[in-house]
Amino acid sequence: MTKPDLLAPQPPAETVPPLSRRKFVKAGMAVAGAAYAAALGYPLYRYLATPAEHADALAAVKEVTLAEADKLPRESAMLFKFAGRPALLLHHADDTWTALTAVCTHLGCTVQFDKDRKAIYCACHGGLYDPKTGANISGPPPKPLLNYKAQVLPGKVVVSRA
Numbered sequence: 111m112t113k114p115d116l117l118a119p120q121p122p123a124e125t126v127p128p129l130s131r132r133k134f135v136k137a138g139m140a141v142a143g144a145a146y147a148a149a150l151g152y153p154l155y156r157y158l159a160t161p162a163e164h165a166d167a168l169a170a171v172k173e174v175t176l177a178e179a180d181k182l183p184r185e186s187a188m189l190f191k192f193a194g195r196p197a198l199l200l201h202h203a204d205d206t207w208t209a210l211t212a213v214c215t216h217l218g219c220t221v222q223f224d225k226d227r228k229a230i231y232c233a234c235h236g237g238l239y240d241p242k243t244g245a246n247i248s249g250p251p252p253k254p255l256l257n258y259k260a261q262v263l264p265g266k267v268v269v270s271r272a
């Protein structure tokens with residue numbers, strides 16, 4: 111067996127042929143096509159997702175932390191989202207707190223706190239709710255607003271399903 115001659119000239123290493131313009135354009139079009147399909151596909155997927163899937167995702171939300179909400183002045187309210195739906199956090203004059211869904215039980219309009227009326231008001235058809243309990247007190251709403259549990263902590267308010 112003979113030893114290889116390391117000093118002898120070696121054959122040139124294989125070189126990779128440069129990417130042709132045609133292949134480069136094809137690769138670019140493939141990448142652009144994939145990005146375009148993803149840009150169209152994801153919203154379409156979200157749109158076509160069944161309401162049951164949406165409901166499951168929203169039902170999985172058990173609590174929301176509202177940073178700095180503990181500084182909400184008395185006799186005022188703030189809107190926030192709980193599981194994708196509008197909700198109201200209210201700080202009452204007697205320093206008690208209430209968290210309620212802000213979806214009117216009549217036809218689903220978003221309600222708001224009306225300080226002058228000392229009530230939660232639905233501007234769609236004039237429905238009124240008690241701001242402490244969410245009870246429907248006048249107008250067309252057939253049911254009270256859903257209550258959440260509001261836990262006031264330093265620097266935040268944690269709202270959870272009651």
Ligand code: FES
Pocket residue numbers: 214215216217218219232233234235236237249250251
């Ligand atoms: S939707 Fe609120 S009173 Fe009709």
